Amino acid sequence: MLRLRAYSTLLGLLLAQYAAGQPMQVQHEVSFPGLKQQYVNVRSEFPVAGPTTMLRMPAWIPGSYLIRDFAADIENMRFSDRAGNPRAFTKTAKDAWQVNTGGMQHLVAEYRVHAGELSVNTSWASPEYIVLNPATVFLYNKSSRPLQQALKVHKPPWFEHVLSAMPQDEQGMFMAADFDELVDNPLVIADAPIHAFEDRGQQYRLVNVAATGFWDSEQSASDVQAIVAASNRFWGELPFDRTYWFFNILAERGGGLEHDHSTLIMGHRWQMQDRDDYIKWLSLAAHEYFHAWNVRRLRPQALQHYDLQQEQYSNALWLAEGITSYYDNLLLSRAQLVEPDEYFKRLALDLHVLELTPGRERISLRGASHDAWIRHYKQDANSVNSTVSYYNKGAVLGFVLDTRLRSGSKNRVNLDHVMRQFWQRWKAKAYPEGAFLQIVAELGGEETRDWLEPLLSQSGSLDIDLALAWYGLVLDRHPVNNAARAADEPLEAGMGINWEADVPALVVSSVVHEMGASRAGVLPGDELLAISGERVTRETIEDRMGRLQPGLEVQLLLARHGRIIEVPVILDEARPATYEIMIDEDFGNRHLRRLESWLGQELTVNR
Known part of the structure; x- marks a missing residue:
């Protein structure tokens, strides 16, 4: 009953604001006084009613299905009224704060967020550029979620652009219809060229953040335009009511995340110097746009x-x-x-x-x-x-x-x-x-x-x-072994082991079932030291395996949890490194x- 009465009181407050011509909204501000330490300062003002108010931080971001617990990056939480008078609060869960709001109409939350993970699902703040996913930055509750959200950005003076697919009002505030729309719109603060193009009367923008001379921004814009045109032909109609943005962060990593009027994708500045690698980036751009x-x-x-x-x-x-x-x-x-x-x-x-x-x-x-x-x-x-x-x-x-x-x-x-x-x-x-x-x-x-x-x-x-x-x-x-069979030459042998990529030693990352290593009991985490008494290293393993034949039994010397063990393994035919699609001999018109x-x-x- 108390919760229902508080909700009714808040509804009455909002209706009164509407009648008076006042906006029913949550107002957010972000600033960056601790940018060198990757901090984002947040101030949010919520309309409230009732003796207590619960606020929460999202735990995941739509489109990426993993609980990420963004609240772990919040520090220095403080609640007050508009005059700055502090309000008592209790943290009731890992991502929830209950605040004493008796007699208040507006609650101010102030805190800072450490934005130190650069990915399409998280936030990153640095003097070079800033990428904010609102799900990782802002609080909400059931009452504030449907309200209009206004966002003011105090950008560091050396940055030229504050970019988002959200519309802006006359004062430059970003405006979202509700909290879900706010979450759906990443924010990019950077110095980067903006490439504009149009298709079927729809406006598009591509922003290549952190591009260097190895990334041809004009060519990438032309190629993205071709992707957009092909996708629009495919669907036949466009679902947008504003400009669509491609935010491309060239940060030596990959990934993409879809949004209603934008996508945040990541790539490598060197990708355009390798044809296959660049096609991967084009495929990523096409994938995220198709998600619209x-x-x-x-x-x-x-x-x-x-x-x-x-x-x-x-x-x-x-x-x-x-x-x-x-x-x-x-x-x-x-x-x-x-x-x-x-x-x-x-x-x-x-x-x-x-x-x-x-x-x-x-x-x-x-x-x-x-x-x-x-x-x-x-x-x-x-x-x-x-x-x-x-x-x-x-x-x-x-x-x-x-x-x-x-x-x-x-x-x-x-x-x-x-x-x-x-x-x-x-x-x-x-x-x-x-x-x-x-x-x-x-x-x-x-x-x-x-x-x-x-x-x-x-x-x-x-x-x-x-x-x-x-x-x-x-x-x-199996192009390699099939060619070997045709030439009556030795086949490639293998054990069904994948190796850890980021360590100098030959450490097993995974073992493929139903192959020799799995049958012999080799485990993830084992370090391979020698094959049948001969030392092998990351530099020599490919050559040594290339000299062995399927069906041969070898002895693997392994280090496992500080102990040295020896395991017999019967080699299989190697798993193929690639497949190839070929024209059939009966190919016709x-x-x-x-x-x-x-x-x-x-x-x-x-x-």
């Missing part, structure tokens, strides 16, 4: 309203992320940004990663989606054996499903049609569990839906070869037409 439709607005019911304090489980991340991952590379082809052989190289990589993941046989796509909070975002030494990426397998499923739709309809129906119909039907409200399969059935037939259902609910492999064959393509699953329809460009085939 698929997951930001086409959203599963389980994620319709974000609970910012705890996990929200969805079985549909294979659709939100996996199908997006299928199209991020394909749209580069349709935008004429990659050659067909470059696209096939990216597709072959997806196929290779999937088939070299034993976990694909142990968990379904729906299961991997549901367990994202404890598996995908919490990888450990056994993850390769216990789970599968819904990004990766979802992308391969997208390819197989697309091909089945095309082949079953004589190329009259494809996954593009399904996605556009899905958009038209569910763009205005969150979709239920079976909505996508229903549209598959409507456009591709009941038998296609019945074929798809177990691929989502059961673990196992996908019929990649059948899909490739429809285009006149074949998959070489019908295959050429199918490829051109799928890839969106004219082809010349050299056998």
Whole structure:
């Protein structure tokens, strides 16, 4: 009853403010007096009513399914009234503060946040540039969440720009309709060129933060424009009501996070100096822009309203992320940004990663989606054996499903049609569990839906070869050893060990099940010292293994928890380093037409 009375009092206060022409809003300010130590000072003013008010810090950021406990970065919390008189408070949970607000109408919260983690999910503050994700910075509660949020930024004087997709009022305040919109809009403070372009009357901006002479900003802007045009053609209509921003932070790392009117992506300043690496960046930009439709607005019911304090489980991340991952590379082809052989190289990589993941046989796509909070975002030494990426397998499923739709309809129906119909039907409200399969059935037939259902609910492999064959393509699953067989030469041998990348010693990071090392009992964390009495190091292991043959038994000398042990291992044929997609010897004009329809460009085939 007390809580209801307080809520009614607050509602009455807000209605009174509205009647008086006063804005019903939460007012935030950020400043940076401790920028060299990476601190962000925050002042927020909340309308309140009742004897106590609870305020909370979000625990995760939408689009990245991991509890991150942003409250751990808060220091020097203080609450007061507008005159600066302190108010008593109690911290009731790791991310919650209960404040004595009896007799108050406005509560001021002042604190500082340490912004020392540079990623698309966190915040970073430095004299070079500042990237703020509002979920990591600002407090809220049930009453303040639906209110308009106003944000004033006191930028350090040497920075030129304070950038966000949020609109600004006449005083330069960023304005969000509610707390969820505030969370959805990262803030970038930097000196960086802004590249403007337009497509279908929609305005776009690309900002390359921390670019050097090795990054061609003009070329990247031209390529992003081509991605935007291809994506807009794909969907047929645009969902935006303001400028869309690409914030590209060149910070020697990767990753991307989608938002309604922007995306925050990260890359390497040297990526444009390597063609394959730059294609990865283009694919990332395409992926995040595709999300403006698929997951930001086409959203599963389980994620319709974000609970910012705890996990929200969805079985549909294979659709939100996996199908997006299928199209991020394909749209580069349709935008004429990659050659067909470059696209096939990216597709072959997806196929290779999937088939070299034993976990694909142990968990379904729906299961991997549901367990994202404890598996995908919490990888450990056994993850390769216990789970599968819904990004990766979802992308391969997208390819197989697309091909089945095309082949079953004589190329009259494809996954593009399904996605556009899905958009038209569910763009205005969150979709239920079976909505996508229903549209598959409507456009591709009941038998296609019945074929798809177990691929989502059961673990196992996908019929990649059948899909490739429809285009006149074949998959070489071991180019090196198949060439060796053809030449009657020795095969590459392997044990099924992955090594730690960031240590000089040969330390086991993971062991692949059903291969020699796993059968012999080699464990993650073991350090390999010698093979059959011969010392091996990181510099020599590849050469030594290249001289051994499958079927040979060797003795591994290992260091395990301070002890030296010896383990016999029978070598297997090495896991392939790459797959290759090749033209089948029966390739004909019908295959050429199918490829051109799928890839969106004219082809010349050299056998």
